[in-house]
Amino acid sequence: MVVAAISLGACAQKTKPVQDPFKGAISQPLVRGMYTADPSAHVFNGRIYIYPSHDIDVKVAENDNGDHFAMRDYHIFSMDSIGGEVTDHGVALDIKDIPWAGRQLWAPDVAYKDGTYYLYFPLKDKQDVFRIGVATSKKPEGPFKAEPQPIEGSFSIDPAVFTDSDGISYMYFGGIWGGQLQRWHTGAFEANGSASDLKQDDAPALAPKVARLSTSMLQFAEKPKDVQIVDSQGKPFKGGNHDQRFFEASWMHKYNGKYYFSYSTGDTHFICYAIGDNPYGPFTYQGVVLKPVIGWTNHHSIIEIKGKWYLFYHDTQISKGKTHLRNIKVTELRYDRSGKIISIDAYAGAK
Template sequence: MIGKINYIVPALGLTLLGTVSGFGQQRAETAPKLLSKPLVSHIYTADPSAHVFNGRIYIYPSHDYEAGVPEDDLGSHFAMRDYHVLSMDRINGKVTDHGVALDIKNIPWAGKQLWAPDAAYKNGTYYLYFPVKDKQGVFRIGVATSKSPTGPFKAESAPMKGSLSIDPAVFTDTDGQTYMYIGGIWGGQLQRWRSGQYNPNGKEPATNEPALGPKVARLSKNMLQFDEPVKEIKILDKAGKPLLAGDNKRRFFEGGWMHKYKDKYYFSYSTGDTHFLAYATGTSPYGPFTYQGVILTPVQGWTTHHSIIEFNGKWYLFYHDTELSGKTHLRNVKVTELTRKPDGSFVTINYPAK
């Protein structure tokens, strides 16, 4: 376990001030100017789920490492095995790595691949939600608890009943109800659940059929289980028609996130193989959601996964790219400011090319 380590987060878009280990230092000095610099460089991090707890920003990322697994379209090379929690008291302030918050060896039912997590707080307890393949190779969602936002977290003895696929994103509405959004196609296995039962040979819809939507369910009061069966979310175009599976520049792929702004629900997500962060809006946490546009254009690296928070009156996008390694599976978490128009829509951020 790494103890608490502090790092200086550089101002957005400025030169990295230094690294603790050598793997990112030379690259950071010679790399082209991008949107922002990695929050930490002593470990590889990705898929940042950011939250504000007690006035401090806590980030729950994936922890990438070199597992020596050949790369494929199912993401087998993303063989993560633990989570670290990062925190900072302000944007561009120093970042603290609080060490290992949960290790796969302490999850009784887990097989492999601890993918993108999320966290929540309620009833005096912090909850860490995580996808991991069970011992049969099926992705399920697990939950672990702690009295501290930084852990260590203790995992429940079994996955959440009725859970499936990947990328849990937890949202608590202004009425106190909490919802989980889940799902990812291809390696995330969402297409294997089209019938309502797991089918290892399940396929995506044809290109002219409605795309697979993410799933949502309200959580129970104890935050440990679903309070209802999961439902599919519909994402529509502005004419009210479902986005099609072949519309891969707009349809949902993975990495959903929910936030609320002025009584409107904003569901944002990755388009996967086309690498956009897109968003859609609706009037209910269950949707349907109407596609609105692109938040972030494709970044360096194959994957993109994000979170959005408000902090001190400004909105921020946490995301990742591969600036430090140049390798798809060794990513680094970053943050950049978002700009909202008067109607609540986002100004698209164009990621600079090399």
């Protein structure tokens, strides 16, 4: 017994305590009562509203198609200021109330026009193909009522709607792997197509899509176009440029008259951005907005309120690293004098 005790003591002395990877987190989860991700933030009537995904633990094995991201409804959150109390407005839209629903309600976005709020959401239809739907409400917090059919001509995931100063709205969308963007490269859905284009390093990288919305905000006013992201020499990225090429999570905002298109590199987990002179681009790559977070995916939104800019994002602090059980966060975003975004490390407090 004494020998065993000495042996255990020796082992204990050699074992180093496990460090908390979130110890240096620069911000804390905004919501703790449930898992939330992919935060799309907007300012309506002077109040901040957040439209995230609602992660749930369905005990589905993780795979490249993202079957373990089996979300079924949306909750909307709001706060009167950054750092203020967060209000959960409850279920704004449930998959059972969407007539064409199959499965998986992924990252949404919202736009406002003429007294109506429009919730745009990706959802697999009954043939297991991702389409983009729209639901409406007279209140930013909902509840929202879904249209009977998805937007005609829509596909893939991650809708992000930007309304320019002239009142015209544009939807940016697309995501590779489970988001199915690669299955549309010919213009028609290929059910048995490649699971990904990420091994085609010398081919042009798949591009995100953009389409102007109709005046009703319920349909596309045009066929979706490629969003071209180029390097400083004006050359489009190749598929092998995994640290800079588009993967998913489009977002658009405007700063000092320029259009800032930001996105996730997906398999390398950077949030990057590129700048253009109009909503269609081309957009010239500038750098990294947010370095990789703990939890595989990286998805964001950027807003201005009261003269300051903020980045909303997610990681997996509450679930301690489980990739499909995430939590939304926010931190201040800053620009340098030339208009470049100062890159953010979500765990800089540990250094």
